Amino acid sequence: DKSLLVQSVLDSPAKVLLLPRPRRFGKTLNLSMLRTFFDRNMIDSAELFRGLAIERAGQEYTVHQGRYPVVFLTL
DSSP: TTTHHHHHHHHOOOOOOOOOOOTTTHHHHHHHOOOOOOOHTTTTHHHHHTTHHHTTTTTHHHTTTTOOOOOOOOO
């Protein structure tokens, strides 16, 4: 369960986050998870995160779920 990455992003004071990781480390998967969590166009994303660590982390994090426009680019 890597959903606490959402908590790390929200708790970070940085305006820009870089995720330099080696190949096959799960960068795209983690970014897809962040997109699914934050994107206001995702329908029923709450169901996808039910029972995961980010849901148990508290309402201060789940209030951000599905609230933002997201631009997702892969290169």
